[in-house]
Amino acid sequence: xxxxxxxxxxxxxxxxxxxxxxxxxxxxxxxxxxxxxxxxxxxxxxxxxxxxxxxxxxxxxxxxxxxxxxxxxxxxxxxxxxxxxxxxxxxxxxxxxxxxxxxxxxxxxxxxxxxxxxxxxxxxxxxxxxxxxxxxxxxxxxxxxxxxxxxxxxxxxxxxxxxxxxxxxxxxxxxxxxxxxxxxxxxxxxxxxxxxxxxxxxxxxxxxxxxxxxxxxxxxxxxxxxxxxxxxxxxxxxxxxxxxxxxxxxxxxxxxxxxxxxxxxxxxxxxxxxxxxxxxxxxxxxxxxxxxxxxxxxxxxxxxxxxxxxxxxxxxxxxxxxxxxxxxxxxxxxxxxxxxxxxxxxxxxxxxxxxxxxxxxxxxxxxxxxxxxxxxxxxxxxxxxxxxxxxxxxxxxxxxxxxxxxxxxxxxxxxxxxxxxxxxxxxxxxxxxxxxxxxxxxxxxxxxxxxxxxxxxxxxxxxxxxxxxxxxxxxxxxxxxxxxxxxxxxxxxxxxxxxxxx
Amino acid sequence: xxxxxxxxxxxxxxxxxxxxxxxxxxxxxxxxxxxxxxxxxxxxxxxxxxxxxxxxxxxxxxxxxxxxxxxxxxxxxxxxxxxxxxxxxxxxxxxxxxxxxxxxxxxxxxxxxxxxxxxxxxxxxxxxxxxxxxxxxxxxxxxxxxxxxxxxxxxxxxxxxxxxxxxxxxxxxxxxxxxxxxxxxxxxxxxxxxxxxxxxxxxxxxxxxxxxxxxxxxxxxxxxxxxxxxxxxxxxxxxxxxxxxxxxxxxxxxxxxxxxxxxxxxxxxxxxxxxxxxxxxxxxxxxxxxxxxxxxxxxxxxxxxxxxxxxxxxxxxxx
Numbered sequence: 005x006x007x008x009x010x011x012x013x014x015x016x017x018x019x020x021x022x023x024x025x026x027x028x029x030x031x032x033x034x035x036x037x038x039x040x041x042x043x044x045x046x047x048x049x050x051x052x053x054x055x056x057x058x059x060x061x062x063x064x065x066x067x068x069x070x071x072x073x074x075x076x077x078x079x080x081x082x083x084x085x086x087x088x089x090x091x092x093x094x095x096x097x098x099x100x101x102x103x104x105x106x107x108x109x110x111x112x113x114x115x116x117x118x119x120x121x122x123x124x125x126x127x128x129x130x131x132x133x134x135x136x137x138x139x140x141x142x143x144x145x146x147x148x149x150x151x152x153x154x155x156x157x158x159x160x161x162x163x164x165x166x167x168x169x170x171x172x173x174x175x176x177x178x179x180x181x182x183x184x185x186x187x188x189x190x191x192x193x194x195x196x197x198x199x200x201x202x203x204x205x206x207x208x209x210x211x212x213x214x215x216x217x218x219x220x221x222x223x224x225x226x227x228x229x230x231x232x233x234x235x236x237x238x239x240x241x242x243x244x245x246x247x248x249x250x251x252x253x254x255x256x257x258x259x260x261x262x263x264x265x266x267x268x269x270x271x272x273x274x275x276x277x278x279x280x281x282x283x284x285x286x287x288x289x290x291x292x293x294x295x296x297x298x299x300x301x302x303x304x305x306x307x308x309x310x311x312x313x314x315x316x317x318x319x320x321x322x323x324x325x326x327x328x329x330x331x332x333x334x335x336x337x338x339x340x341x342x343x344x345x346x347x348x349x350x351x352x353x354x355x356x357x358x359x360x361x362x363x364x365x366x367x368x369x370x371x372x373x374x375x376x377x378x379x380x381x382x383x384x385x386x387x388x389x390x391x392x393x394x395x396x397x398x399x400x401x402x403x404x405x406x407x408x409x410x411x412x413x414x415x416x417x418x419x420x421x422x423x424x425x426x427x428x429x430x431x432x433x434x435x436x437x438x439x440x441x442x443x444x445x446x447x448x449x450x451x452x453x454x455x456x457x458x459x460x461x462x463x464x465x466x467x468x469x470x471x472x473x474x475x476x477x478x479x480x481x482x483x484x485x486x487x488x489x490x491x492x493x494x495x496x497x498x499x500x501x502x503x504x505x506x
Numbered sequence: 507x508x509x510x511x512x513x514x515x516x517x518x519x520x521x522x523x524x525x526x527x528x529x530x531x532x533x534x535x536x537x538x539x540x541x542x543x544x545x546x547x548x549x550x551x552x553x554x555x556x557x558x559x560x561x562x563x564x565x566x567x568x569x570x571x572x573x574x575x576x577x578x579x580x581x582x583x584x585x586x587x588x589x590x591x592x593x594x595x596x597x598x599x600x601x602x603x604x605x606x607x608x609x610x611x612x613x614x615x616x617x618x619x620x621x622x623x624x625x626x627x628x629x630x631x632x633x634x635x636x637x638x639x640x641x642x643x644x645x646x647x648x649x650x651x652x653x654x655x656x657x658x659x660x661x662x663x664x665x666x667x668x669x670x671x672x673x674x675x676x677x678x679x680x681x682x683x684x685x686x687x688x689x690x691x692x693x694x695x696x697x698x699x700x701x702x703x704x705x706x707x708x709x710x711x712x713x714x715x716x717x718x719x720x721x722x723x724x725x726x727x728x729x730x731x732x733x734x735x736x737x738x739x740x741x742x743x744x745x746x747x748x749x750x751x752x753x754x755x756x757x758x759x760x761x762x763x764x765x766x767x768x769x770x771x772x773x774x775x776x777x778x779x780x781x782x783x784x785x786x787x788x789x790x791x792x793x794x795x796x797x798x799x800x801x802x803x804x805x806x807x808x809x810x811x812x813x814x815x816x817x818x819x820x821x822x823x824x825x
Contacts, residue, residue, distance in 0.1 A: 331716055340713075350709055351706045352705070353773070365698055375693055
């Protein structure tokens with residue numbers, strides 16, 4: 005195979021256009037990087053290649069012959085392989101067995117497994133990529149994440165008759181150490197020598213410029229740029245990824261900052277994060293930013309008392325704050341909107357009322373144990389109005405609501421106690437534009453009343469549009485705090501990619 | 507509302523009514539009589555108590571397989587103390603304490619240690635059963651060792667002279683426990699929290715619910731329920747043997763499952779558990795009267811439980 009072309013690729017999810025009329029040409033022996041902000045359409049494109057999503061419109065040509073991918077099996081038969089952070093590895097099976105997961109085992113006398121042959125074929129496949137440090141008889145559990153990834157890559161080379169055509173790497177280095185990444189890049193260059201096509205998705209600018217031959221950038225579902233890497237700079241890539249500045253859409257801040265301190269973290273360490281130092285005044289919004297999984301979630305875990313402080317000090321409302329767990333945090337008027345509302349915040353089959361009142365049962369009860377239905381209904385009505393929830397009635401099940409409205413229920417719940425500090429972890433993820441704006445307005449209203457807010461978001465324009473100061477995290481450590489005065493997305497991004505000067 | 511929705515919502519109820527109609531037609535003189543109905547209520551009272559309290563842990567998506575052997579153990583503990591000459595109230599309190607402690611132990615294994623409920627309570631099932639044999643020396647305790655005041659509780663009841671019926675105390679006790687469990691699960695914030703844990707443990711934890719403590723306490727209540735059922739059984743047969751409760755666990759879980767097919771979102775509700783218990787009790791009573799072989803009865807009951815749950819799974823998948 006010489007060439008894989010995707011032509012006129014379009015895909016929408018109801019009104020939202022994830023990809024519109026995208027054209028990409030991938031050449032064998034080439035590493036093609038695919039970049040773009042979250043929501044730009046990268047994942048949709050990958051899922052279409054994998055046969056998981058069906059495009060609304062697409063012509064796929066392999067060496068000028070039209071091909072169809074209607075299912076995951078079609079994709080596999082075409083020789084497409086997908087490597088992402090979450091590997092399909094059965095940890096208690098050996099390396100060789102994992103490599104044979106999707107291949108028939110070689111047999112002896114038609115009934116016994118030919119283990120010698122399995123080990124030999126596995127070893128050969130690894131050797132094709134110059135991987136010699138992995139013992140195929142070891143259990144996969146004993147391997148590092150990086151080595152597991154290499155095993156997964158090599159397992160596509162078990163079959164010799166049909167050589168794999170396309171390797172898609174989706175943020176492969178997110179979970180790898182530098183040394184492991186180096187090994188991976190070596191293997192990728194070996195794959196290139198074997199004339200495979202490599203589509204490489206990553207946010208890491210240095211990596212992209214180092215290993216890719218060409219770069220395609222998606223923005224809002226459009227292919228805005230395809231260019232040879234040698235002709236690109238970090239700045240140009242970032243500019244193409246962001247496009248025009250969106251911060252005008254955010255409601256303006258009203259009222260002045262108060263200098264009464266809500267929370268102060270000094271030298272905060274937990275088992276997962278280091279050196280956290282910040283202070284939030286009344287009415288202030290602190291943004292948390294950084295590459296994916298740089299410690300954002302762990303800051304919330306520290307404040308909610310899920311991860312214990314091992315060093316440093318927390319001060320909340322001028323008192324030493326040592327949370328024993330989420331219950332304690334809620335009780336002290338710290339409210340939390342977790343990242344994945346369906347997994348971490350909502351009980352989908354239960355009602356709007358049930359979910360809105362969930363952290364506040366004790367406060368709403370009669371004699372500390374009896375559920376007070378009237379009070380529960382009143383507060384649900386009141387909060388639903390406050391967050392402009394569109395719903396039928398208090399007893400409607402959560403799963404019947406749209407994503408934006410589900411998120412509003414989580415918000416309403418967070419507001420019930422009139423919190424002093426509100427923790428927002430990706431509050432607008434998967435929320436439509438209208439609901440997003442409602443949420444922004446709500447944040448403004450809360451800060452006006454003196455609530456302090458910590459906002460984590462991968463949407464950088466949201467961070468810039470909403471926050472007073474921005475805490476940048478790098479490798480689970482605080483990198484710096486930036487005053488948000490004329491900061492652009494570009495400035496912020498370049499912070500993420502800056503190497504720390506030692 | 508289409509036909510699938512009707513089946514989903516009322517299928518089990520329709521099944522129950524058809525069973526009643528079937529027996530009424532086939533046993534016209536004996537089935538639908540006040541005496542037989544009272545008799546059924548007494549027959550199912552032990553199972554009912556176990557099933558009601560089993561509902562408490564199943565609300566959290568947990569299980570307790572050890573309820574049957576706990577019922578055996580508690581009856582044995584009481585009987586052994588009776589035979590040693592202790593007063594009745596000491597025997598009863600000791601038996602109930604054994605239930606609470608055993609339940610707490612289950613809760614400890616499941617919630618603090620983190621063993622799957624299925625495995626943990628399978629282990630304690632065997633342990634409790636072993637204790638029952640150990641304490642009793644493997645023998646049935648009966649006759650003069652069981653005080654008549656204790657066994658007469660099960661044989662007497664509340665007389666309603668105007669209707670010329672006697673409602674057995676065992677049935678009244680079961681009804682009382684139904685009320686208590688209903689109150690706990692449906693009216694208190696404790697119950698709300700258990701349903702929250704069952705719906706989404708992680709979300710409940712992040713919303714400030716003390717998941718570990720609540721799971722622990724719920725298992726204790728289930729253990730207590732099993733102990734009460736064990737005492738009821740001993741009182742009814744005026745004896746205790748180390749295997750007396752062995753049939754209770756499967757039927758109690760089956761009853762909760764039957765009940766779950768009737769609730770809105772497939773969650774356990776104790777009033778629906780009552781219906782589940784009634785279905786099993788009526789089937790048992792009617793089939794016995796029709797002289798159906800007990801083995802065939804078992805096959806039928808197992809089949810009906812599978813049928814009901816299968817129906818509700820299929821209809822749920824379609825939605």
